[in-house]
Amino acid sequence: MFKKILLIVAVVVFTQSVMGQATRFFTKAGLSTHVPYEWTANDTRFQLRESLEEDFEGYDDFTLDFTPWTTADVDGSATYGILDHDFPNSGAAMAYIVFNPSQVTPSMASDESIQPHSGNKFAACFASVDPPNNDWIITPLIALGSNSSLSFWVKSYTEQYGLERYKVGVSTTDNNPSSFTIISGSGYLEAPSAAWQEKQFDLSDYDGMDVYIGIQCVSNDAFIFMLDDLTVNSEASEGTLYGKVTDALTGDPIPNALVSVAGLSDYSDTNGDYSITGIPAGTLNANFTATPTSGTAPLDVQFTDLSSEGTHTVTASHEGYVDYSNSQVVIPDGGALELAISLSPTLAEGQMRFVLTWGELPYDLDSHLKTPEIEGTSYHIYYSSQGSASSPPYAELDIDDTDSYGPETTTIYDL
Template identity: 30%
Template sequence: MFISKLGMLRSVAFGGFFALLAACGGSSDIGTSSGDGSSTSSSGAPGGTPTSQQVVVLMRGLRGELQLSAGGQTFSINTNGYVPLRNLPLGELTGAIGAFPDQQQCLFTETQMLTSPLDSETVAVIECDDLLTLTGKILQPGTETPLPGAVVTVRGYTDSAEPVTLVSDTVGDDGIYLLDDILLIGFSRMTLTIEHPDYELFSLPISDSPSELYQDKNYTPTDPANSATFSPTEDQALTLGTVEIDLPSNSLRTKSGEIPTGMVTVRTSPLDASFAPELLPGAYLNSEDEALESFGAASVRFFLGDEELVFAENAAATIRFPIAVRAQGSAPASEQAYYFDRESGYWVAAGMAAISGTADYELTADRSTVWGVFSSYPTVNIKGCVRDMNGNPVKDTLIITQGQSYIGRLLDYTDKYGTYSVRARTNSTVFLYARSDVASQTFSVTTETADVIRSSCLVVDPNTTTITLTWGENPADIDSHLYGPNGSGGNFHIYYAAKQTTVNNTTVYLDVDDVTSYGPEVITIPRFPSAGTYRFYTHLFSGSSNMFASPTRIALFTGRVEYVYFVTEAPGTTGTRCWHVFDIEVDDALTPTVVEQSKYVSDTFCSGNAN
């Protein structure tokens, strides 16, 4: 499938420049001089009557060979720049683009009235641009199980035009999406969006100038926390977990403008980016491209069957959701409310939010989407490079800065040289890491008011495994403990007192050890150094609360799949502070299999005394 932009054509008419342009109703046309000998080929003597003409084509961006037909002839073009088409018949001709290179699309973009180096006053411009193919699987959270029915959409954006839906695909039973022949030309920004009526909205910027034109990546949307059904023709005061909704009767409409008949389902989730900034869709940017800090958010979406509903004109709900844990005590009493616009990929300002009671924000919501409370902040750039395990540049890799001293994250992609320039808040501490289907270590970076130039590259590998631990304000300190085979019959133990070890030339790291609430603590295994069982535990080190109440969240990324776990029980009367989260069984081919444990065990396993 080829997607053409307005004004870009596969064929044009040569000759009669202005007259034919009007006759074609605005379609592009290319005129040529046809009689004075300065821009035509003549087989007669100089000054005689010309018997043929010349057209000049200006090629841009061609990678390979293009076939162009005109005047009964076929021309093979394999170079960029000015290309003459000689010995064409006189009069009006039609030029048509035939075959062009795989993973490219070539189109006439304009006709220029100019003097070329080849003595033609008019030049046909053909611009070739790359065609991107995106594929992979949409998976259910924490599993390798396909998620059929998900709709995956890629949109492109220019500085002045409305978003263009470039391609969309509905996932089948195998979970595979295929978005091919995505035309990249002319777009300054692109997004990928995943929508499913039973899962949270997922949206992520993708590179608008990728170096690799075939990309295979898996994605996993998250489950909504709560749902309820209700009659849309009655006033509603709904409480779903920690999200409250006051909805007047007859506020909702189908996309065709009708009042819904039957029961409507509302699905909600409080989205606290304190624990996982990736829970919020988009890139923490508003429509002015300003970076945003989160103080709390919630997804509030309404459905009639699988159809997402809209609000009637001038109708709105009042919603309340918790202030983000890391912002409690410092959140502004009143701040800008935003909703996420899946069409633009931006967060859009919409009124103000105010603190209601002591721990909730309240705002007016007039659409079915994700709502949040944000403020903008100034940024600097962190610049650096990404390499693989062999020192080669890695292109098209997602680079993330995540606030340590604030709630937010910003994104960039590496270019064909493996370099990046990603924004971060000024005068702050941020975490810097790479994620796609590869992963890097996580580094802490301090910013001031000038750009930061990193001398060492991030190192990524498709076999990298990361374990990220986050928690709330109390307990103050929860620790990570990883055991694995040391290659000599025993086990290594990674924790705060032994932050790295090397086995079979592979170094396993505790990248970040947080002791002042929230985390994250991140363990990175660049690749599994040997077969065997790798066991992961969390330990309550200090604080008056417990890991269940906190709550405690563990995100495991391995084998191109992310698994998310929580401490699901209070400690009870056993007094143990050690929670066995999961094991990773690694076979002789170093292929991992995750086995959930989710149980309290003896504190011995979290003390360094277990083998």
């Protein structure tokens, strides 16, 4: 085998024979030796239910694109290749590459020192020609729950040029390398060359937060930093939903109403109060509107995204009342939400009812209804003119709430 070499001219390479792993080399032919680093934001967000696991098996061999992860080649330097071996992006200015030793030409499948911890691939950071390395691989934005932790496996390909060095950081703002707080200590860590080593870090200080996690290679003129099988563990934070179920016409509490969310249920008590605990994190609900919805082709349609993330569908029911369903309820991770529910008594044919409910603040919201001409007169139904159910306008403000939560109810009794 060979000792490390440096290129003297683009096509002349000098080596010295030594025993050990493959040696590194660098050629400037067709490559830029330095690429200025430009930060690109990535706000892809993962709501962690149990864990985020990355073994790099799902990426193309030798790709530099780790989407939805982010890489940052801050040093901008070209990198060393492997002498007498070829693979796509060899020698490129890069941060990390998905490395598959069996697909190198010629194959490195027989070199035990460069095999993945598991599977066929790992993330590799090659030594910068202009050391030291300053290269990052960064997770997507992760919504942590509780008891959060990080683990991964590292290795140096060889100690011939010194062990690989790295740091671990967390950012609560963005994925810019300058935004990370290093949690691995005041200095750098070293990856052993003899065997893969598992590293674990406690992330409980960041429980309940949205975070990016970054592995920074800071090796100084070494060779190949190897990273594999990264896992972020976190227990989903459980939320609580509570509130009161009332009659939309009278404002009186309704006992024995069934309230359900995420497969959990509770019956309201004699005061109309309900409480549901242990609610898991919500989901992404996809929704949109389109305007116009018909016309002559070609048609210019404007779509509006109404999707919501982290939402639950809450339902409530009781005999003699219209079933309640709200698919836009956001319960804070590990927190509690008070939701006032007003059930509308079953409507007769030809009737329509509007029920307005809200939270503790503001204390008062007002419902307004304006009618077309009815027997020659238009009407405005609101708190100062509450209408009538039995005479024009055949619509009435049934209840006007002024002390939080609602309901504020208006019924059209004759459409």
